[in-house]
Structure formats: C-alpha cells, structure tokens
Amino acid sequence: MSEEPRRMIAADVVFDGESAHRDCAVAIEGDDIAALILRREIPRGADVLKLPKGVWLAPGFIDIQVNGGGDVLFNDAPTPQAIATILHAHRKFGATSLLPTLITDTDEKMIAAKRAVTEIMPHAPGVLGVHFEGPFISPERLGVHRADLRRAPSPHHVDMLAPPRGGVSLVTLAPEETPPGFIAELVSAGCKVALGHSMANYAQTREAMKEGLTGFTHLFNAMRPLASREPGPIAAALESSSAYYGLIVDGEHVDPAMLRLALRAGLGHPMLVTDAMPPVGGSGKGFALQGQEILVRDGRCETAQGALAGASLDMASAVRNCVSLLDLPLERALVFASTNPANFLGLGKRLGRLVAGYRADMTAFDPQTLRIVSTWVAGERSADEW
Missing domain, CATH: 2.30.40.10 (Urease, subunit C, domain 1)
Structure with missing residues (x-):
C-alpha cells in the first residue's frame, strides 16, 4: 500500500x-x-x-440465507444472471455480500446452483459461495420444502456439496436424517454445516456438534421446540459458546419475547438472516415456489393455507427491528449483521x-x-x- x-x-x-x-x-x-x-x-x-x-x-451486511430477490427465485433460475439480480436487489438494503440459497431440490438443480456460483464469483465479490438448505431434512419439519425431494445422503453428495472454487459452502441438514460420520465428512471437505428443518433431540444435536456442526439455521423455526424434558437443538445452540445461530427478526417468524430471551441466555453468536424471497427488492406481490402460490400479506410470505414461506425481510429492516423490537443497541445489531456471519463462514480475518x-x-x-x-x-x- x-x-x-x-x-x-x-x-x-x-x-x-x-x-x-x-x-x-x-x-x-x-x-x-x-x-x-x-x-x-x-x-x-x-x-x-x-x-x-x-x-x-x-461494515457491509452479510446475509447467509437468501432464497431470492428482485422478483427472482434462485431455485427457479440457478444461473449467474439470476444471482446478479438477487445481489443487486439486496445491496440497496446494505447487504454487500451474501450466499444464494437453494432449498431442497434435485441433484441436477444443486449441481447447476454450484456451477452458477462458481462462474459468477470471480466477477462479483459480493457472492461468497452457496447455501444448500436441504435436501437432507426431517419429514416432520419440512416447512415449504417439497416432501418428494427430501432424501438421505449418498456418498457422491460429499463432493457435490464441497465448496465452490474460492468460496464457501453452507449445508443445512437434519442430523437425525444423516448417517454417522456424514457431517464430519462434509466438514473435512470444507463445508460449513448447520442444523435446520430437524427433529433432532438434544443428544443427537450434541453428537452432530462433535462431528463439526457449528450453525443453526433460523433458530426456533422448523426445528424441535424447546421443552422441559427434551431441550432439543435450541438448548444445545444457546448453551454453546462456539455455536452460531441465524435469527429472522421480522416479528413474524419468532415472537420478539423469545428472541430477547435467547439473546439474554445464549452464549453463542447470533446472526441476522433474511430468508428472503423474490419480493425483496422487487415489485411483485406474490411468486411461485416449487408449484405453490405464495402471497405477501402484511409483510408475510405465506401459502394459501397461511403457512410461512420464507420472508419479505431485508437486512436493513432486520437491523432496525433488532433496535425497535428487541431493545438492542445499534452497535450490537450491526455485529449480528456483519461480524458474526463473517466469523461463522471463516472469513472473519477479511470481512x-x-x-x-x-x-x-x-x-x-x-x-x-x-x-x-x-x-x-x-x-x-x-x-x-x-
């Protein structure tokens, strides 16, 4: 210099x-x-x-869970052009880098997603890698993921999920739906592994953490709930000083009282995520998600039956909600939006x-x-x- x-x-x-x-x-x-x-x-x-x-x-905001934006859904168009549209849509809300997120889909779609990320990364430093949310998830905690596309992992999936050249691969899975040692194989291949869409109990979660699982995807949502005699993954996350957990702070996915309690009790590292869908930074009021019609009503992305389907949240709003709904100092909310996700991805010495x-x-x-x-x-x- x-x-x-x-x-x-x-x-x-x-x-x-x-x-x-x-x-x-x-x-x-x-x-x-x-x-x-x-x-x-x-x-x-x-x-x-x-x-x-x-x-x-x-520091620029880092969003590790972005399904879409600018009226584009990554599952529908796993291409460099779609990623560029999503990236631009989120940048206007302060997200300078992100992980395009592919929810449960076919092997072919997963390969296409990784290829698209690999192609765009040299030209778009804001793309840090890819997030595969599924397909190794619980049939009891599907959310809006398609049941017919969930499956057990096969040996070839380790290479398929390995990080794109120069980037990060985050894999969200249900530990109880994977064989012993699979998480360790992913970690050895360079992946970051998070628990999500899971009915894992406390003991299963702790075993997964011993294999190298360090993340929890949208804590509280789509996972076994906290209970007095079965604390499940939520307790395992909050009691671990090495855990990183994503929080959707939109006032819809988790009641603010629960988030305030988690932030007071938790020893780990909260991260703001949007779980954003195509309407973020776009003009559409609805979209199709793997054959389901999703509408945006009063800030909620929901199915015709009223089930949540991702979010219409952006990172700037998530930071603002931390201050207004969770009573946090702005500085702490900013750490959740940038420093913590950078550290989780292993990029804390650069971003x-x-x-x-x-x-x-x-x-x-x-x-x-x-x-x-x-x-x-x-x-x-x-x-x-x-």
Whole structure:
C-alpha cells in the first residue's frame, strides 16, 4: 500500500465492528481498507467523500440465507444472471455480500446452483459461495420444502456439496436424517454445516456438534421446540459458546419475547438472516415456489393455507427491528449483521470489520431509520443511490 491512500470516506460516525468512532474517515487503497483515521488528520488535498451529516459508516451486511430477490427465485433460475439480480436487489438494503440459497431440490438443480456460483464469483465479490438448505431434512419439519425431494445422503453428495472454487459452502441438514460420520465428512471437505428443518433431540444435536456442526439455521423455526424434558437443538445452540445461530427478526417468524430471551441466555453468536424471497427488492406481490402460490400479506410470505414461506425481510429492516423490537443497541445489531456471519463462514480475518487489511465492504446509513445511503464492495461504490 502507498503511504497516502488515494480515497477516503469521511463520516460523523464510523463503526468498525467493535466500537463507534466519531469524526473519522476510512482510507481505501485498491480493494482494501488502509487505515481508520481522524477527520482532522486527513492529508491536505486527499480525495475525500464526505457523507451527509449524521450518517454512519459500518461494515457491509452479510446475509447467509437468501432464497431470492428482485422478483427472482434462485431455485427457479440457478444461473449467474439470476444471482446478479438477487445481489443487486439486496445491496440497496446494505447487504454487500451474501450466499444464494437453494432449498431442497434435485441433484441436477444443486449441481447447476454450484456451477452458477462458481462462474459468477470471480466477477462479483459480493457472492461468497452457496447455501444448500436441504435436501437432507426431517419429514416432520419440512416447512415449504417439497416432501418428494427430501432424501438421505449418498456418498457422491460429499463432493457435490464441497465448496465452490474460492468460496464457501453452507449445508443445512437434519442430523437425525444423516448417517454417522456424514457431517464430519462434509466438514473435512470444507463445508460449513448447520442444523435446520430437524427433529433432532438434544443428544443427537450434541453428537452432530462433535462431528463439526457449528450453525443453526433460523433458530426456533422448523426445528424441535424447546421443552422441559427434551431441550432439543435450541438448548444445545444457546448453551454453546462456539455455536452460531441465524435469527429472522421480522416479528413474524419468532415472537420478539423469545428472541430477547435467547439473546439474554445464549452464549453463542447470533446472526441476522433474511430468508428472503423474490419480493425483496422487487415489485411483485406474490411468486411461485416449487408449484405453490405464495402471497405477501402484511409483510408475510405465506401459502394459501397461511403457512410461512420464507420472508419479505431485508437486512436493513432486520437491523432496525433488532433496535425497535428487541431493545438492542445499534452497535450490537450491526455485529449480528456483519461480524458474526463473517466469523461463522471463516472469513472473519477479511470481512465484517472496518480495520486495516480488511476488504472495503461498507454500508452508509441513517442510524434512526436505517435507510441505506450508499454501499461499497471491495472498495467500489454502488452506482445506485438510494
């Protein structure tokens, strides 16, 4: 890096992933952050972008569960073009990187999804890899996943699910529906493994964690509930300091009282996820999901029978809801949106903080409304202004 970085972004408040700094600037050199400096120490003649008064600058949000956006569903179109549309739709809500998520589908569709991610990643640094949510899930906790597509794993699935070149592979499964050692094989192949759509009991969950499972997909939803004599996966997640659990903070999927309780009791690392469907960043009021008609009613994506089918949530709203519904400080909500998911994916030394040596993925926003002002990915500012 040169002694005087060429570009600087100055803000009233810069949140670096741990602390908020007033009257600071982030210095960018190429793709990376070169330094965080006081505004009064900016060299004379430097190329400085001054953000509007009151605006915060923070690490870009990282969403590890994105089914769709911009009126596109990844299962319907597992192509680089569809991923680009989804990525653009979510960026306007502060998500600078994400995992396109394929719910339970055929092997052919899974192969196509991984191929599409592999193709787009060199051209779209905001795509971090792929999330396979299923197909090894419980018939008792399907949600809107198709029962006829769920199945037991075969030996070839380990190679199929291995991470795309240069990226991350997250696999959500039900441990009780997989043979002993399968999770360990996935972990050895480089996958991140999460429990979800599962009826695993407490003992089964603990065994899965011994094999290397570290994540819990949309905690509380589509899993065995917490009970007095069978604590199940929820207790196993909350009592482990090494666990990472996704939370859908939309006021619909989980009652805010339960989330507040989990955040007080949990020793692990909460992550905000959207579980977003095509209407996020799009114009449609409904969509088809593997043959089911899904409508958006009062912010809920639901089937004709009223069952939840993903969410119409975006990351900026999830952060705002943490403050308004869960009574959290903004800084803590921002950690849930960026630092924790980066660490879970094994990218915590590159993403999720605004410090020297990290990639310059940033989001600027109004701290009162969480309206996104601008975003940067690998130092490149979005061409859009919101």
